[in-house]
Amino acid sequence: MGTATERTLRQAVEDAAAELYVWSLKDIPSDLRDALGAALERETHKVGRRILETIHTNVAVADEGNRLVCQDTGIAVYYARVGERFPLHPARIEEALREGTRRATLDHPLRSNTVHTLTRKPTGDNTGHRIPHVHWEFVPDWDGLDIKCVPKGSGSENMSFLKMLVPADGVKAVKRFVLDSIVGAGGKPCPPGIVGVGIGGSADLAMHLAKEAIARPVGTHNPDPDVARLERELCDLLNETGVGPMGLGGDTTVLSVHVEQAHTHITLNPVAVNYQCWAARRATAHVSAGGEVAMDRDA
Amino acid sequence: MAHHELTFPTDEAAVRALEAGDTVTIQGHIIGIRDATQIRIFDQGREPPMSLEGGALLHTAPNVRKLADGRYEPLSIGTTTSARMSRFTEPLIRDHGARAIMGKGGLLPEALGPLQEHGGVYLAIVGGAAALQTTQIVEIEQVEWEDLMPECLWRFRVCDFGPLIVAMDAHGRSLYEDVQAEARRRIDETLSAKI
Numbered sequence: 001m002g003t004a005t006e007r008t009l010r011q012a013v014e015d016a017a018a019e020l021y022v023w024s025l026k027d028i029p030s031d032l033r034d035a036l037g038a039a040l041e042r043e044t045h046k047v048g049r050r051i052l053e054t055i056h057t058n059v060a061v062a063d064e065g066n067r068l069v070c071q072d073t074g075i076a077v078y079y080a081r082v083g084e085r086f087p088l089h090p091a092r093i094e095e096a097l098r099e100g101t102r103r104a105t106l107d108h109p110l111r112s113n114t115v116h117t118l119t120r121k122p123t124g125d126n127t128g129h130r131i132p133h134v135h136w137e138f139v140p141d142w143d144g145l146d147i148k149c150v151p152k153g154s155g156s157e158n159m160s161f162l163k164m165l166v167p168a169d170g171v172k173a174v175k176r177f178v179l180d181s182i183v184g185a186g187g188k189p190c191p192p193g194i195v196g197v198g199i200g201g202s203a204d205l206a207m208h209l210a211k212e213a214i215a216r217p218v219g220t221h222n223p224d225p226d227v228a229r230l231e232r233e234l235c236d237l238l239n240e241t242g243v244g245p246m247g248l249g250g251d252t253t254v255l256s257v258h259v260e261q262a263h264t265h266i267t268l269n270p271v272a273v274n275y276q277c278w279a280a281r282r283a284t285a286h287v288s289a290g291g292e293v294a295m296d297r298d299a
Numbered sequence: 300m301a302h303h304e305l306t307f308p309t310d311e312a313a314v315r316a317l318e319a320g321d322t323v324t325i326q327g328h329i330i331g332i333r334d335a336t337q338i339r340i341f342d343q344g345r346e347p348p349m350s351l352e353g354g355a356l357l358h359t360a361p362n363v364r365k366l367a368d369g370r371y372e373p374l375s376i377g378t379t380t381s382a383r384m385s386r387f388t389e390p391l392i393r394d395h396g397a398r399a400i401m402g403k404g405g406l407l408p409e410a411l412g413p414l415q416e417h418g419g420v421y422l423a424i425v426g427g428a429a430a431l432q433t434t435q436i437v438e439i440e441q442v443e444w445e446d447l448m449p450e451c452l453w454r455f456r457v458c459d460f461g462p463l464i465v466a467m468d469a470h471g472r473s474l475y476e477d478v479q480a481e482a483r484r485r486i487d488e489t490l491s492a493k494i
């Protein structure tokens with residue numbers, strides 16, 4: 001299969017995927033640790049404080065014992081940024097990501113969650129038809145590859161919402177929808193977490209954007225100042241609802257709101273919400289054209 | 300908002316003494332149970348091969364390793380969302396004498412009636428805190444219905460299991476309902492004017 005370079009790179013990507021999946025489940029990024037720390041400092045509600053303290057203890061126990069932060073190994077979602085001159089075709093990258101996921105699951109071993117959607121028959125290795133899912137971005141004038149692994153648990157993924165709003169109702173309706181969705185989700189998605197919001201595009205693109213939004217480091221802002229303003233406004237509104245940690249009341253309902261947008265049709269106003277729980281696991285590998293891999297927990 | 304140390308199995312009076320908002324730490328034994336386990340008991344009418352009397356039941360699908368002697372070692376034991384198992388609340392407490400149901404996100408509001416009538420509570424765990432909870436499980440003492448793996452019936456010996464929050468008590472009060480009602484009031488009265 002392929003040239004020596006291709007074989008080396010394919011193996012490097014597979015090894016990176018296997019390592020990323022396990023690592024992300026055990027060692028959460030600094031921005032998330034900081035955000036959870038800041039939440040605890042701010043929280044005034046007694047039950048909310050107790051929950052945030054327990055989350056801190058849990059992260060420390062995972063660090064000390066090299067344990068999984070949360071038991072739900074989720075569905076491994078990958079975000080691949082491929083340079084136009086990276087010498088391995090995306091078809092091979094995808095194959096390597098799948099194989100890495102499978103290997104990590106069997107070798108560690110990790111709990112496998114994937115089943116056939118109709119028969120519910122388990123596959124046993126966290127892969128399946130179209131799983132893991134890869135989000136692609138192609139970068140001109142570059143020869144590298146970045147792979148980000150974001151294992152997504154079902155408790156938070158079940159709290160995903162889409163609405164095709166009326167354009168005349170504008171951004172007001174978007175805000176109301178986000179508020180109603182997150183309040184309605186209550187404690188089910190293990191708050192406080194990251195709310196990903198996708199606006200515009202089409203139905204599929206809106207949810208795709210919401211999913212991209214949750215993969216950003218906590219506290220990063222959309223480069224478009226209007227969108228960034230909406231992020232801050234939504235974050236304040238959501239925290240004023242008082243839903244709190246685990247939906248049991250408190251000042252911290254969300255750690256951050258990330259919004260991604262696309263242009264849309266004149267008669268469309270889609271909004272999608274994808275929730276990422278407090279265990280917002282994420283890890284990245286930078287792969288050079290020569291096959292050197294640099295792991296990056298915080299990207 | 301009192302804190303209680305409880306040893307399970309326990310009796311009805313012990314859980315009736317708990318108030319929504321209190322916190323609890325558990326000693327003794329807890330029982331792991333999930334969708335498939337309860338479907339077998341209630342929809343397929345099979346008698347559970349372990350007593351649930353006075354028990355604290357945890358909604359879980361443990362990740363374990365089988366040892367050479369046939370016993371299981373815990374790898375990662377966490378908690379799943381409880382709402383979808385709400386319908387089992389009444390028969391669990393009324394017919395099997397269970398006293399506490401533990402999970403995340405809460406039971407549906409219709410579980411409040413059975414909790415009040417038959418004497419049971421819903422204890423919320425800190426969802427996602429599996430690393431910590433796994434260290435609080437000292438031993439997996441008994442596993443029944445292994446064909447349902449990982450949704451077997453599990454008996455765990457625990458030490459300082461928690462903290463748990465009394466989220467639905469035996470007096471008809473649910474913290475989730477209180478928080479939801481307050482959030483809706485805030486949206487209608489103040490937040491909707493800001494958007």
Ligand code: SF4
Nearest residue numbers: 070153155190277427
């Ligand atoms: S929602 Fe997240 S933190 Fe909660 S159990 Fe699922 S993966 Fe873990």
